[in-house]
Amino acid sequence: MSTQQQCGYILPEDFLFGAATSPHQTEGSNIHSDWWALETSERSPLAQASGMACDSYHRWRQDMRLLQENGFNAYRFGVEWARIEPEPGVFDEHELDHYHMMVQTAASMGLKPFVTLHHFTSPLWFARQGGWAGPDAINRFGDYVQAVLPVLRDGVAGIVTINEPNMVAIMSSVLSGSAALQPGGLLPDPDPVVARRLVEAHRLAATLVHESLPGVPVGWSVANQCVQSLAGGEAAAAVYSAKVEDYFIRAAKEDDFIGIQAYTRTVIDAQGAKVAVGPDRQTSNGWEYYPQAAAQALMHVHGLLPEMPLVITENGISTIHDEQRIAYTEAALCAVGELMGQGYPVHGYFHWSLLDNYEWGNWQPTFGLAAVDRESGSYERIPKPSLSWLGDWARRAMLPTECRHDAGDDDAEGKE
Numbered sequence: 001m002s003t004q005q006q007c008g009y010i011l012p013e014d015f016l017f018g019a020a021t022s023p024h025q026t027e028g029s030n031i032h033s034d035w036w037a038l039e040t041s042e043r044s045p046l047a048q049a050s051g052m053a054c055d056s057y058h059r060w061r062q063d064m065r066l067l068q069e070n071g072f073n074a075y076r077f078g079v080e081w082a083r084i085e086p087e088p089g090v091f092d093e094h095e096l097d098h099y100h101m102m103v104q105t106a107a108s109m110g111l112k113p114f115v116t117l118h119h120f121t122s123p124l125w126f127a128r129q130g131g132w133a134g135p136d137a138i139n140r141f142g143d144y145v146q147a148v149l150p151v152l153r154d155g156v157a158g159i160v161t162i163n164e165p166n167m168v169a170i171m172s173s174v175l176s177g178s179a180a181l182q183p184g185g186l187l188p189d190p191d192p193v194v195a196r197r198l199v200e201a202h203r204l205a206a207t208l209v210h211e212s213l214p215g216v217p218v219g220w221s222v223a224n225q226c227v228q229s230l231a232g233g234e235a236a237a238a239v240y241s242a243k244v245e246d247y248f249i250r251a252a253k254e255d256d257f258i259g260i261q262a263y264t265r266t267v268i269d270a271q272g273a274k275v276a277v278g279p280d281r282q283t284s285n286g287w288e289y290y291p292q293a294a295a296q297a298l299m300h301v302h303g304l305l306p307e308m309p310l311v312i313t314e315n316g317i318s319t320i321h322d323e324q325r326i327a328y329t330e331a332a333l334c335a336v337g338e339l340m341g342q343g344y345p346v347h348g349y350f351h352w353s354l355l356d357n358y359e360w361g362n363w364q365p366t367f368g369l370a371a372v373d374r375e376s377g378s379y380e381r382i383p384k385p386s387l388s389w390l391g392d393w394a395r396r397a398m399l400p401t402e403c404r405h406d407a408g409d410d411d412a413e414g415k416e
Contacts, residue, residue: 008398009337016112016157016348017394018067018074019369020314021056022119023083025357026063028052033082034127035120035360046361053358054372055379060102062381063354066370068109070387071395074157075106076313076350078116081144082123088140091147100151107155114313114350115152116160116221117145117205120168120360132172132194132201141201142208149212156216158348160259160313161205162198164223166248169195184286186266186274187225187244199251206255221259221313222248224297225266226290232270240268241300249304257347258305259313262297264290285318285365291331298339298346309345312336316352318365322384325369329390330400337399349399351390355381 011017024030029052039049056063060077067075083095106113118141122131126140134140145161152159162168169190173179179188202220209218225245229237252258264287267275277288294315301310317328329351340346356368363374369387373380393399 007402008393008396008400009341011340011397011399012347013397014347015397016074016114016311016350017397018072018076018111018114018348018350019354019390020076020350020352021063021078021354021357022116022163023078023080024050024053024119024121025353025359026054026056026355027080028055028057030080030082030121032086032123033080033121034124034131036082037124037127039361048358048362050358052374052379054355054374056355057098059379059381061105064106064109064111066354066381066383066387067111067391070383070391072391073110073394074112074114074348074350075354076114076116076160077102077106078119078163079148079151080121081118081126082121084148085123085144086125087123088125088129089143096148096151099148100154103152103156104154112157113152113155114158114160114311114348115156116163117148118161119163120171132168132197133191137197138201138204142204145205145208146212149208152213152216156213158257158311159209159213159216159218160221161202161209161218162220163259164261165195165198165202165220166190166244167223169198170244184274184276186240186268189243190247195247199248202251203254217256217309219252219255219257219259219311220248221261222252222301224260224262224293224300226262226264226293226296226300227266227268228296229268230270230275233268233272236272237268240266245300246304249301252308253305255308257309257311258301259311260294260297260301261314261352262293262312263314263316263352264288264293265296283318284320285359287318289317289324289328291328292335294332295335295339298336298344302344307345309347311348311350312346313348313350314352315349316367318359318367320366322386325384325386326389327404329386331403333393333399334401334403337401340399
């Protein structure tokens with residue numbers, strides 16, 4: 001049965017249906033950022049560097065055309081602080097013009113720009129001053145936001161202030177040496193000082209957006225863990241979720257929307273440990289194949305913030321088999337559409353990612369709807385069947401209601 005023969009859930013007219021990227025992962029040569037310094041240091045813990053990434057700094061029009069020509073109506077992309085403010089208080093007008101052109105071009109192509117102000121990377125000078133734990137971090141971020149807001153006046157559909165603040169605070173714990181990542185284990189506790197600073201910085205940025213761009217919705221996006229438990233693990237699951245996720249969700253209670261970013265789940269057993277997943281249920285980056293993640297995250301966030309508009313700002317799968325990407329995404333969207341039919345206030349879906357890009361230390365995970373020929377140096381975009389498949393649903397303004405593929409096992413209990 002082809003997509004054209006399937007019926008589906010009809011979306012609201014203003015529903016945002018697109019794909020997402022981030023600056024550092026796609027643009028290339030982000031030489032003034034803290035991540036570039038980490039990647040290129042002599043004792044870097046990272047396996048690979050970003051280098052030219054996908055060369056989207058020069059090829060962003062190609063990226064937008066991929067979305068436009070395949071029926072999407074929105075594009076989530078970011079502006080790079082390290083390019084805009086390479087030195088303290090020095091704002092690069094050329095770079096501001098660059099991002100202004102991106103916003104204007106997207107809007108002129110019928111793509112609603114959904115712009116992220118901070119997607120993990122910061123200027124190196126900011127990191128050397130203590131990063132988010134530094135004494136003047138909030139004011140510094142506010143100065144940057146004020147500088148970039150005029151760039152976003154023309155047609156921006158929404159602004160994400162900070163991408164995955166819970167992961168930023170967790171990585172701050174890891175990079176400071178106060179915690180360590182355990183492969184296959186639970187995430188470390190977020191740095192409490194950084195977590196509070198991020199909330200303050202977000203509130204300042206949201207205020208600045210409302211003052212400068214009245215009517216433009218603003219929020220932040222949280223890395224949803226979809227915490228579940230086996231029998232006896234309920235209490236441990238609740239404590240874990242409260243630390244790594246719920247604090248940041250509740251901090252969004254005054255926002256215009258909250259971004260949902262979900263890929264898989266975390267299941268906790270009676271001993272308080274993460275349940276391991278067999279290789280037959282793993283994606284290519286080692287996560288559990290769990291298409292229900294987006295819907296589970298929506299239910300969890302809606303339970304904490306019942307009146308909050310919800311936007312799925314990231315959802316996808318790392319796989320070398322594009323038919324598996326289609327199966328995963330179809331199952332995810334079927335579950336999302338079912339919730340929308342029940343009245344959940346879901347206003348958009350952005351697939352991660354438009355391109356196979358740099359995944360924070362290596363190039364092996366492939367989340368993209370299009371591949372990129374980096375090996376030859378052509379950086380040609382090579383669309384996968386999933387791009388036109390998903391774009392067809394976007395063009396028709398529908399979500400699938402018939403899940404024709406394996407949606408994955410679900411033998412754990414929800415933590416609540």
